[in-house]
Structures are given as structure tokens and as C-alpha cells.
Amino acid sequence: MKTPLLALLASTSLALAACSQNAQDASANAADAVAADANATTRNAVDDVNAATDRALGAAQNSIDRAGPAADRAGNSIDNGIDRASNATGNALERAGRSLKN
Structure with missing residues (x-):
């Protein structure tokens, strides 16, 4: 009885370990996707700011x-x-000078 139980426990442990690795891989892939999206968003924001500054x-x-x-x-x-104004002042002075002379 112990042998089948040990075999069941061993296969369950292996299945959980495999699921755990799959879950870690999925989490890592999701984190990479989020980081890529954040980088793309940042690049777009920088490009928008640069374009607005240029305009x-x-x-x-x-x-x-x-x-x-x-x-x-x-x-x-x-x-x-x-x-x-200078010409008008000069002309006025000339007229005044002629007027005084006559």
C-alpha cells in the first residue's frame, strides 16, 4: 500500500513542480510584456514632447x-x-531769418 501511495505523492509533487515552473514562466513573460509596454509608452511620450517642443x-x-x-x-x-520735422524746423528758421532781415 505504501508503494502506490509514494508513487502518487511523487507524481503529484512532479506535477506541482511543473505547474510552478509554468506559472513562473508565465509571470516572467507577463512582466516582460508590461515592461515592453512601459518602454514603448515612454518612448512615445518623449517623441510627443520633442515634436511639441520643435513646433x-x-x-x-x-x-x-x-x-x-x-x-x-x-x-x-x-x-x-x-x-x-528737421526739414520743417529748418524751413521755419530760414523764413524767420528772412523775416528778420527784411
Whole structure:
């Protein structure tokens, strides 16, 4: 009676050991899949941040590029205004000088 019982216990122990190894393998595979998903998600997030940063920097550069000519036009307008005011002042002084002379 002991021999069949020992054989049954031995086969049950081997079956449990095999199940335990299968369970460990399945757990390891699941952990690997989770790690791969986390890595992919992180890579995607980094790529998204890099793309958003590139777009923001590009927009800022475009704004700077457009601001340069606008500043040039403003400077030219100021220069033209100063020239006109200077000419008007010079003309007024000449007229005043002629008026005093006559």
C-alpha cells in the first residue's frame, strides 16, 4: 500500500513542480510584456514632447523672423518723421531769418 501511495505523492509533487515552473514562466513573460509596454509608452511620450517642443520653437522663430522686418519698418518711419520735422524746423528758421532781415 505504501508503494502506490509514494508513487502518487511523487507524481503529484512532479506535477506541482511543473505547474510552478509554468506559472513562473508565465509571470516572467507577463512582466516582460508590461515592461515592453512601459518602454514603448515612454518612448512615445518623449517623441510627443520633442515634436511639441520643435513646433513651439519653430513658431517662436517665425515670430522673431516676422518681428525683424516690422521693427525695420518702424525704425524707417521714425527716421522719416525726424527728417520731416528737421526739414520743417529748418524751413521755419530760414523764413524767420528772412523775416528778420527784411
